[in-house]
Amino acid sequence: MTETFVPPTRFAVPGRIAVSEQAASEWQTATLTGIRRETPRVTTFRLAVPGWPGHVPGQHLMVRLTAEDGYTAQRHYSIASAPDDSGQVELTLDHVEGGEVSGWFHTVARPGDRVEVRGPVSGFFAWPGDRPALLIGAGSGVVPLMSMIRHHRARNLTVPLRLVVSARSPEELVYARELGTETTPVFTRSAPEGVAVGRMAAAHVAPLLAEQPSGGWEAYVCGSNSFAEHASRLLVTAGQPVDRIRIERFG
């Protein structure tokens, strides 16, 4: 048997991104070069990574912290920055209550500190900028989607790109100052005057699916599992094919 096995079902996953195996398997030391507050609970950390091989928007970085007794903790984080040749990458982290690694970043880390990183890893959620992308996120789920938007702007891409993003309030909308006309914000607790408050609904998604770009949308959904379940159902109900929805959930 030499033919490639194809399962008898859908979920075709078009255009997989090849991942550099060497980069994924080696830990290297990164230096924290900048810290930028985004919202009261969310902060961006900029890291200089010598020999960073570059990434595709939507890929992850693995971070490892080591205590004096040798104990280590490692976590996957989405890369927030667009690919560029600066040798630096940015991570945007929620301050998780009791978070072991995010807690260190939010309460201890300062420029000059060094951490170990490995990556970029994982290619499934990546978007190289080659096809229309409909991005749906909530909370810090907007992080990998922002990498895509930044990439789109930095390269002056003309392929259609839209973002529907849910936040509790305008104050908690991550990257609020950077979001532009491609973005429809949805506020679940409080909103500016004249803007409705409520959960992301068919009314936010259906109009975008009614105006399909040539070739259709590739949908990228990122957020908590409950949000991902809700948003992916909205997409399917509005007619988006299930095999053109990529989901990144965080528990």
Added chain:
Amino acid sequence: MHITRGFTGRPRVDDPGLPPGQYDAGDDWPVLSAEVTPELAPADWTFRVDGLVAEPRTWDWEEAHRLPASAYEGAIHCVTSWSKFGVRFAGVSLDAFLDAVRPHGSATHAVAYSHTGYTANLPLADLTGGRAWIAWEYDGRPLAPEHGGPARLLVPHLYFWKSAKWIAGLRILDHDEPGFWERNGYHGRGNPWEEQRYSGD
């Protein structure tokens, strides 16, 4: 190894059940599927084993439930670094299915595939000898759709991306063939005790 200034980590006990690089997720059970959770009723669920076998066969829900019940109680380990202890799954040992189809002597590997089209490759040796199950109950209740219900593969001694949710079948092969995550940079086998996370580990 580089010591991280000011990092102490959470209070820890030396737990021999925790593979290197993992932490105890406690009551949490994160959901990490890349695809839309399918609406798959037990009546529509089937499980097929074919490829290099003497008698390819498909079981439906009722037929699978007539096989001898078998349970797993222990830990599961996700490559994203959480582990979960004391989980209780119930279903049928994969040995019961494989015994029925009789794999050829040349068979070495399998590709597990889901009703969504997700795939994961496994050495046959990791699927036999009472180390793998088709599971449809968790903690005494039907397995939730987001965790792979109505039925998932369960291979608890490997990282959990191998335990394909919404399992639809196994194709038995005489060679290894990377599955979904393995083609996206993850390790071919995924043994948590050897930290086989990524290709090249």
